Amino acid sequence: MSKFERRIYNFCAGPAMLPTPVMEKAASEFLNYRGSGMSIMEDSHRGKLFEEVLDRSLSLLKELLSVPENYEIMFLSGGASLHFSALPLNLLKDGESADFAVTGIWAKKAMEEALRFNPVKKIYDGEDHKYTESPELNDSMVNPGAAYVYITSNNTLLGTRYANIPNITKAPLIADMTSEILSRKIDISKFGVIFAGAQKNIGPSGLSVLIIRKDLLRRSGRTVPILMDYALTAKNKSMYNTPPTYSIYMAKLVFEWLKDLGGVEKIEKINEEKAKILYDYLDTTSFYNAPVKPNSRSVMNVVFTLHDKNLESKFLAGAEEKGLHGLEGHRLVGGLRASIYNSMPKEGVIALVEYMKEFEKKV
Amino acid sequence: MSKFERRIYNFCAGPAMLPTPVMEKAASEFLNYRGSGMSIMEDSHRGKLFEEVLDRSLSLLKELLSVPENYEIMFLSGGASLHFSALPLNLLKDGESADFAVTGIWAKKAMEEALRFNPVKKIYDGEDHKYTESPELNDSMVNPGAAYVYITSNNTLLGTRYANIPNITKAPLIADMTSEILSRKIDISKFGVIFAGAQKNIGPSGLSVLIIRKDLLRRSGRTVPILMDYALTAKNKSMYNTPPTYSIYMAKLVFEWLKDLGGVEKIEKINEEKAKILYDYLDTTSFYNAPVKPNSRSVMNVVFTLHDKNLESKFLAGAEEKGLHGLEGHRLVGGLRASIYNSMPKEGVIALVEYMKEFEKKV
Structure with a gap:
């Protein structure tokens, strides 16, 4: 059975519904990937079949988001929470501070995690109006010495987003785009880092994508745990260790579907x-x-x-x-x-x- | 199609072949999990369907391995390499040392990663004979003050294993069992920590399991990145963040298959x-x-x-x-x-x- 006999409308916030044609394609080749006599899930990450899947996923994502050449794109194990820790560790030198616009619970969690490693400053807090709107951020709000400005571009939990991406130039803008990546046209060059857990618009949970301006890759000079080390992951083309191969395969199908649809x-x-x-x-x-x-x-x-x-x-x-x-x-x-x-x-x-x-x- | 029409014998080291009945079961319910009209991959990790999968996975693993009550079992995103960093961060206080038996490249990698955070001591190095045998380790080899003794119980890359698990009592024994977990009877009580990447005997890549003696959970007192924090993961029953739900579902099928087979x-x-x-x-x-x-x-x-x-x-x-x-x-x-x-x-x-x-x- 490689067609849905019954299909509900699934409004879950994530893990979420995946495109019906993607699920049907995945079902149809689940037990025999391109005549190989096995599932792509079962093949070595160093095998030709998977390496092609990985290359294609990364190049499709680059194409769909029009990622400029001075950015690296990579897959990491773990969702957005991984980056809550990895961002300060990769980007902040010891004692350096970062600015956070707290438009909801996810931004707050990201800030709290960064605070375990570095000082942080809140440049906006939506708590007073129960996070029912997004602020207009601008350079005048950025604290002197802030190594980056952190936003949650779309707030899954509370249903807000920045209608217009803030124009911040005084420090690299970092965005958690977990719940809206690939849903609207974004000018990547406005950002230092974009990251997203996969389980909304990309694929199964347990995978995340990171898009980072190359000059930020080794910024902190700190000892970063290997699976959170952005520079190491980039250098090894997302294959320092065994990546979540099946999830990357599903992401590839989603990217292909989106491209066929018109991007x-x-x-x-x-x-x-x-x-x-x-x-x-x-x-x-x-x-x-x-x-x-x-x-x-x-x-x-x-x-x-x-x-x-x-x-x-x-x-x-x-x-x-x-x-x-x-x-x-x-x-x-x-x-x-x-x-x-x-x-x-x-x-x-x-x-x-x-x-x-x-x-x-x-x- | 929920049966293999053609099935090869896949000798890959991992990601590896999964049991044929498991793959066929997964294929048969890929598009409609228990009549829900969606894939289990698409359901919320907070939904009843997945919570049941998670509970069942953990309890089956506990049963299959006869894990004593004073141990926690958990799933984490990322493979064995995650634990190469997480072990020193969770278990070693600042400046404390750990002992490593280097029986191959994976133990060496684990030691090198620990060394980025703490001092380490090599209590065995198999390089001289090209790692073609495993040593007999004993308490007399353990360095005074070593917070743990680290072994790779089975060496995927070089094809060695400890025929008998070393009897170490002077410090907690930590084992990377990635490539042999669930393959032979192990007395868990001999270990402080056992961990394993899933992609050999458990399921798809991108997932790992950890079995840890409860008294070791908060040993270091250090700031550990949230997704590597063993105590936090235990407290949240592997659900601090969105776990790799589909991989955990596949693990459940593998555990059920193994139990039905006779354990x-x-x-x-x-x-x-x-x-x-x-x-x-x-x-x-x-x-x-x-x-x-x-x-x-x-x-x-x-x-x-x-x-x-x-x-x-x-x-x-x-x-x-x-x-x-x-x-x-x-x-x-x-x-x-x-x-x-x-x-x-x-x-x-x-x-x-x-x-x-x-x-x-x-x-």
Whole structure:
């Protein structure tokens, strides 16, 4: 069976739905990769089959994101949390400070982890308005001596994003793009480092990608654990140790799918359409509430609540019955959330809005 | 298609062959995990489906290895190399030293990485005899003040193992069991820490398991990067961050398969039979050569050479034609190697020996 017989719409925040054609392709060659008589999962990472997969993944990612030549692209084991530690260790000299814009819980976690190794400064804290908007950051906010400025470009948990990437030139801008990488056109040259856990727009969990300006690779001069050492990973073309080969294979399929679809420009339009359908509806009803300020709304993670919170479990149970899965909000904040990553088809969003309307009428 | 139509014998050292029934089971539910309408790869790590997978994986591993109650078992992202750094960071106080028995390249790498953080002492070096045997280690060799004694229990690259686990009581014994975990009965209580990359006897690459005596969890008191922090990972039951969910699912299938087969005791007998078939043949011919001393021979990785090294590429090409894949030795040492992990059926070893005999006759 290499076709879905039944396919739900999965709104989980990640690990998340992967594109249906990608899953079907992976299923079709799961037991026999290109006639080899084995799964790609079973082949040596030094084998020709996998080396081709790795090269192709990295070159497709470079192409899809228009990564300039002065950047390195690499895969690492572990998700975004790996980089929470690896960034200060690779980029900050002993005692050097970094600036953090705390637009949500992930930025806060990244800052707290950096603080275990180095001083940090908060240049923005959205806690006062419950993280319902993203700030306008600019160079005047950057502290003297800050070795970098850290942002979470899209906030999975709270459903905010920077509608426009901040224009920071006084220090390298570092962005956690876990939940929006490949979803909209980004000018990579505005960043010192971009990183992303794979489990939203790239592939299975346990893998992350890093895009780093080459001059930052050996900045700290510190002793960095080998699997967190950006320079070592770059030098060994993501193969210092055995990489998560199957996850990289899945990433390759996702990148191929995205390229065939028309690339990031095309998916950006589709993503905007999808989010608009959902936000437009949320704005016309008082039965539901979208707490995020319009200009800061994420196109990937649509956070909303029911006016009557007591109806939440009924809403979720009814949704599951209709094959609309994973709509509960993050356990730290509650409420509801529809994660509509690249892989979520427009039909899924339409089905969700139909259900929401129906639920509103019914109760 | 959820059955293999063609299946080769894959002798790769890792990523390696996985058990055929495991691959077929994974294929059969790849697109629809237990009627959920999605892949387990796509479900949230906080979802009931995955939490059940994680719990079951950990409890099966505990059962298969008879892990005592005073040990923690956990999954981490990244392979054995992660622990090369994590061990000194978690276990050694600033300035404390550890002892290393260097029976091969992996032990050497582990020692070199530890040396970046702490002093180390070599209590054995097999370089003089080209790592063709394993030493008898004992307490009299342990340096005063050594916080632990480190061994590679089975040496993937050079095909050696400790036939008997050293009896060390003066300091906790730490073992890299990547290439032999679950292949023979081990008395866990002899160890402070056991770790293993998954890609030999457990599942896909990018995952590792750690078994650690609870009193060692917070030993160093150092600042350890979050994804390498053993105590934090234990406290969060391997879910501090999003774990490599699909790899853990595959591990679960492998553990279930092994349990159904009869557990570690049963597979140990099968493994000994398989290795005997191959070594017995190697010992009767001068056309091939098995360099490892009999008592140190690995049951998982059988290293051999051709008397006439010029025939190697011909040997390998002929083997591939017969569906005997991945027999080249590690790129650092050359020669030939048959990795015959738990998943390699006896028939695969018989087919290899038949081919070796045929090749010997033909050339």
